[in-house]
Amino acid sequence: MSKSPEASFSIKLKVLGIAGSPRRDGNTDHLLKQVIAGASSQGAETKTVILSELNISPCRHCDGCIKTGKCVIDDDMQWIHADLREFDRIVLASPIFFMGVTAQTKAMIDRCQALWVIKYVLKLPVAINPGKERKGIFISVGGTRLTNLFQPAMATVKSWLTTLDISYAGELVFSGIDESESIHLHSTALKDAFALGQKLVAVNKPE
Numbered sequence: 001m002s003k004s005p006e007a008s009f010s011i012k013l014k015v016l017g018i019a020g021s022p023r024r025d026g027n028t029d030h031l032l033k034q035v036i037a038g039a040s041s042q043g044a045e046t047k048t049v050i051l052s053e054l055n056i057s058p059c060r061h062c063d064g065c066i067k068t069g070k071c072v073i074d075d076d077m078q079w080i081h082a083d084l085r086e087f088d089r090i091v092l093a094s095p096i097f098f099m100g101v102t103a104q105t106k107a108m109i110d111r112c113q114a115l116w117v118i119k120y121v122l123k124l125p126v127a128i129n130p131g132k133e134r135k136g137i138f139i140s141v142g143g144t145r146l147t148n149l150f151q152p153a154m155a156t157v158k159s160w161l162t163t164l165d166i167s168y169a170g171e172l173v174f175s176g177i178d179e180s181e182s183i184h185l186h187s188t189a190l191k192d193a194f195a196l197g198q199k200l201v202a203v204n205k206p207e
């Protein structure tokens, strides 16, 4: 028996996980792995990049991108730019370092100035498929329990996602998490991360 069009509907979303901590197998790494596993469990195609293992120089503000939207620095950001323009979902994971994201994460974000030029100077779409809905989320932990611990980093992440033509779909953040792997002592964090990954790729079937 042939399937109805509704039953055979499927959409394979591409999810990019970005690990921004310099500490391997630390708290944000574990949370990110669970988000990605949750997305993968729903059939999404996933890829994770580890910023500390890549060659990403800081932005020089040389304005070399200002006429073309292409960064003149030839390093790993060249292919990350392409991924950031193509993937349907972005999961950025960074712990809080001095109230912001890590240096590795900030270098990657600042290098998106070339994409800022595409959007605001050249007035072209940043997304490869401009009609497609794209979403991004932020995963973070901090060692302290300071009020508003995540607000400055969230402001940075929101500004970055706006530049990428990606809507901010929320965050999963935990304060008071300091020692490596102490996220495992939290009663729900890893389960919450898996569920968030599932939710991130849930799409409504067309009527």
Ligand SMILES: Cc1cc2nc3c(=O)[nH]c(=O)nc-3n(C[C@H](O)[C@H](O)[C@H](O)COP(=O)(O)O)c2cc1C
Pocket (backbone or CB within 6 Å): 021, 022, 023, 025, 026, 027, 028, 029, 094, 095, 096, 097, 098, 099, 100, 141, 142, 143, 144, 145, 146, 149, 177, 178, 179, 180, 181
């Ligand atoms: C350089 C540095 C700066 C940090 N700054 C803060 C901070 O401002 N606020 C805070 O709550 N924790 C801070 N921490 C603690 C980390 O956020 C915490 O150890 C976190 O669990 C690290 O996450 P990871 O295991 O994913 O690397 C800092 C840690 C380092 C190494």
